[in-house]
Amino acid sequence: MVDETKVRVMTRLAAYEEGTGKKYLPIGQYFRVDYIFMQLLKSFIYGTLAFVVVFGLMGLCNFESFLEGIYDIDLIEFARHWAKVYIVGMILYLVPTYIWAVYKFTKAKKSLNSYISVMDKLSRKYYESEEVKK
Amino acid sequence: MSDLIKIKNNFSRIYSKNAAYFNPVLKFLLALTMLTIINAKMGYMHKISDGAIVLMASLFCSFMPLSVTALLSGLFVLLHFYALSLETAIVAAVLLLLMYILYLRFAPRESLAVLLMPIMFIFKIPYVMPLAMGLLGTPFSIFSVGFGVVLSYLIEYADVNKEMLASGASENMVTRLRQIIDSMIGNKSMICMIICFSVTLILVYVIRRLSFAHSWKVAILGGCITDIVLLTICLLGMRLDYSMAGIVFGSMFAALLGFVIEFFAHGLDYRQTENLQFEDDEYYYYVKAVPKFGAEKRRKAASSASRSSGESTSRTVRTANGVRRTT
Numbered sequence: 282m283v284d285e286t287k288v289r290v291m292t293r294l295a296a297y298e299e300g301t302g303k304k305y306l307p308i309g310q311y312f313r314v315d316y317i318f319m320q321l322l323k324s325f326i327y328g329t330l331a332f333v334v335v336f337g338l339m340g341l342c343n344f345e346s347f348l349e350g351i352y353d354i355d356l357i358e359f360a361r362h363w364a365k366v367y368i369v370g371m372i373l374y375l376v377p378t379y380i381w382a383v384y385k386f387t388k389a390k391k392s393l394n395s396y397i398s399v400m401d402k403l404s405r406k407y408y409e410s411e412e413v414k415k
Numbered sequence: 416m417s418d419l420i421k422i423k424n425n426f427s428r429i430y431s432k433n434a435a436y437f438n439p440v441l442k443f444l445l446a447l448t449m450l451t452i453i454n455a456k457m458g459y460m461h462k463i464s465d466g467a468i469v470l471m472a473s474l475f476c477s478f479m480p481l482s483v484t485a486l487l488s489g490l491f492v493l494l495h496f497y498a499l500s501l502e503t504a505i506v507a508a509v510l511l512l513l514m515y516i517l518y519l520r521f522a523p524r525e526s527l528a529v530l531l532m533p534i535m536f537i538f539k540i541p542y543v544m545p546l547a548m549g550l551l552g553t554p555f556s557i558f559s560v561g562f563g564v565v566l567s568y569l570i571e572y573a574d575v576n577k578e579m580l581a582s583g584a585s586e587n588m589v590t591r592l593r594q595i596i597d598s599m600i601g602n603k604s605m606i607c608m609i610i611c612f613s614v615t616l617i618l619v620y621v622i623r624r625l626s627f628a629h630s631w632k633v634a635i636l637g638g639c640i641t642d643i644v645l646l647t648i649c650l651l652g653m654r655l656d657y658s659m660a661g662i663v664f665g666s667m668f669a670a671l672l673g674f675v676i677e678f679f680a681h682g683l684d685y686r687q688t689e690n691l692q693f694e695d696d697e698y699y700y701y702v703k704a705v706p707k708f709g710a711e712k713r714r715k716a717a718s719s720a721s722r723s724s725g726e727s728t729s730r731t732v733r734t735a736n737g738v739r740r741t742t
Contacts (some may be wrong), residue, residue: 296512327516327520331513334512334513335509338506338596342592342593346463374517383469
């Protein structure tokens with residue numbers, strides 16, 4: 282016979298998994314530190330890529346003037362200047378990423394807690410029905 | 416007003432019943448409109464301007480998430496730029512890549528807002544976007560609006576200089592690339608518009624979050640006036656190429672659209688406001704509860720239905736953790 286309570290609970294769980302859960306369930310697979318580290322690593326790679334793209338475009342635009350004055354340029358100073366720009370840029374990108382990752386993880390955990398409690402309720406129901414069968 | 420609320424309720428009831436059919440149709444129409452407008456405005460690559468291609472792409476988008484529509488629209492823009500000149504395509508590709516890396520990675524839903532901005536520019540009503548994003552988005556939406564403005568000005572630049580870009584009249588590729596970047600960075604109109612729209616968006620967001628009555632309406636009117644005032648100051652002070660009539664009528668139209676958004680997304684009945692006070696061991700609570708339009712009717716209908724069926728009434732309460740059902 283169909284257990285109405287179980288069907289109701291399973292419907293709620295399925296609705297969560299199809300809706301809000303789609304966003305939060307993958308986050309629930311990580312520990313807090315791992316999730317934040319992964320986001321920071323992604324941002325590091327993306328940030329470096331953005332820097333390379335901008336640097337490449339600027340290099341392309343100023344290539345002729347760079348070649349003309351290559352003997353007058355202090356290359357070490359030039360590299361130091363761009364390294365500074367890169368580091369400052371990365372800090373400006375990674376700090377908001379850290380804040381965003383912490384916020385998103387906390388939000389996901391809060392949402393998943395209620396999902397887990399409903400899941401517990403369902404497993405208790407299954408346990409009870411198996412006890413009755415025995 | 417009650418007729419409008421009835422229409423809105425009927426519309427939302429029909430939509431929620433048939434969402435499985437409506438969603439693909441709406442996505443299809445959105446993709447078709449966006450791609451058609453992009454082709455009509457740019458149209459440099461004739462192969463993708465073909466109706467059959469647009470129709471197939473729109474059909475593909477109808478079964479995909481909205482971000483795919485945004486991605487495909489971006490691809491169409493890039494291909495048109497590529498057909499016009501490689502340099503414009505490079506600048507647009509870098510812009511779209513930076514936009515994704517720096518902002519859209521964190522807020523993928525806003526990619527559509529970036530691509531709607533050039534379309535609003537084509538219809539001469541870009542003033543709609545800061546109001547709409549202030550009402551529906553977050554303060555960070557200034558990035559999507561800002562990127563949208565840059566993309567719009569790039570499309571405009573390509574349109575104005577298409578003969579020069581297509582003929583390759585300038586010396587070489589590097590020079591042309593530099594010309595495009597310099598014209599974008601030194602474009603005072605674009606920078607002023609980004610600043611004005613950012614201020615408007617944040618103002619609209621801040622006001623609509625306040626708890627006084629009709630805060631959304633005040634936010635819309637405040638945003639509209641701020642837009643007009645700031646853009647007029649830029650127009651007169653820096654002698655920019657905005658049209659005064661365009662600013663005034665465009666902002667007024669944006670305000671009208673803002674009221675439509677407010678009606679569908681907010682719709683509170685301030686006449687039924689309840690001010691409650693109560694306390695527990697730790698706090699004293701001052702609660703202001705404003706019902707949505709039609710909430711009273713729905714409550715009455717639900718209670719009479721439950722009385723007739725002999726069940727107890729249940730209400731859905733939205734909490735910080737999600738939706739919790741209490742009986």
